[in-house]
Amino acid sequence: MSQPIIEARDLGIRFVRNRRRQLRLREMIIHRGGRQPRGDEFWPLRHVTYDLYPGEAIGVIGRNGTGKSTMLRLIAGVLIPDEGSIKVRGAVAPLLELSAGFSNDLTGRENVHLVGSLHGLTPNELKHKFDEIIAFAGDQVEKAIDTPVRHYSSGMKVRLGFSIISQLAHPILLVDEVLAVGDAEFRKKCYATMERLLAEGRTLVLVSHNESDLTRFCKRGLYLDGGLLKVDGTVTEALGAYNAAARR
Numbered sequence: 001m002s003q004p005i006i007e008a009r010d011l012g013i014r015f016v017r018n019r020r021r022q023l024r025l026r027e028m029i030i031h032r033g034g035r036q037p038r039g040d041e042f043w044p045l046r047h048v049t050y051d052l053y054p055g056e057a058i059g060v061i062g063r064n065g066t067g068k069s070t071m072l073r074l075i076a077g078v079l080i081p082d083e084g085s086i087k088v089r090g091a092v093a094p095l096l097e098l099s100a101g102f103s104n105d106l107t108g109r110e111n112v113h114l115v116g117s118l119h120g121l122t123p124n125e126l127k128h129k130f131d132e133i134i135a136f137a138g139d140q141v142e143k144a145i146d147t148p149v150r151h152y153s154s155g156m157k158v159r160l161g162f163s164i165i166s167q168l169a170h171p172i173l174l175v176d177e178v179l180a181v182g183d184a185e186f187r188k189k190c191y192a193t194m195e196r197l198l199a200e201g202r203t204l205v206l207v208s209h210n211e212s213d214l215t216r217f218c219k220r221g222l223y224l225d226g227g228l229l230k231v232d233g234t235v236t237e238a239l240g241a242y243n244a245a246a247r248r
């Protein structure tokens with residue numbers, strides 16, 4: 001078998017809740033001169049180990065707040081682990097928080113160039129792909145392409161974001177709930193794009209609460225509960241564990 005494209009070993013990250021919480025007077029006196037209180041530390045993910053091989057499609061399943069998006073951010077390199085390690089052997093196309101990636105004062109056209117070049121598309125590639133990107137994003141975006149993105153609806157921004165990122169040739173795709181946004185027609189286009197990208201041999205990590213999306217795209221599933229990896233098996237096994245926990 002080939003080398004894993006993603007290799008997580010005893011992966012853990014620590015967050016602090018209420019980091020900006022004002023210290024109460026009593027705490028200031030107790031901790032004066034000593035170590036500062038560390039706030040409410042918690043581990044949204046801990047002791048997570050798995051290998052992902054090129055071309056695999058894996059669904060990440062779990063209740064709200066169990067560390068799914070944190071896992072994607074660790075793969076994307078946006079977060080750095082506090083424990084263990086994560087090796088990612090390839091560039092990552094992040095279909096995450098797509099509407100948040102734009103500069104609101106720039107037009108759609110300018111954002112395509114900005115976001116595209118930040119993700120490594122060359123000016124020449126952008127020139128060739130521009131019409132396709134805009135056409136994929138739909139009529140509404142096409143008409144408003146020279147308007148600042150500030151005036152776009154959140155759906156328009158997501159459509160344009162998906163359109164840009166899905167043009168990247170990167171081998172790893174991270175998808176977090178973006179399939180759930182957009183109207184039926186756009187969702188159909190997204191499904192067709194995902195299927196094409198998977199057929200090309202890309203590796204997919206999909207976070208979703210939607211069982212039919214998960215079973216449509218993924219053979220394998222990771223079930224997270226309380227930041228721990230409880231099941232690494234088929235997507236049916238992971239969904240089974242998730243549904244059994246929800247019934248309890």
Ligand SMILES: Nc1ncnc2c1ncn2[C@@H]1O[C@H](COP(=O)(O)OP(=O)(O)OP(=O)(O)O)[C@@H](O)[C@H]1O
Nearest residue numbers: 015016017044062063064065066067068069070071
């Ligand atoms: N930057 C942060 N600082 C502190 N806590 C955070 C931060 N980001 C997320 N959290 C918390 O970490 C936990 C895991 O969050 P995460 O977004 O990974 O969950 P999730 O499984 O993706 O949830 P959802 O299904 O709601 O999207 C949650 O309790 C969340 O409130």
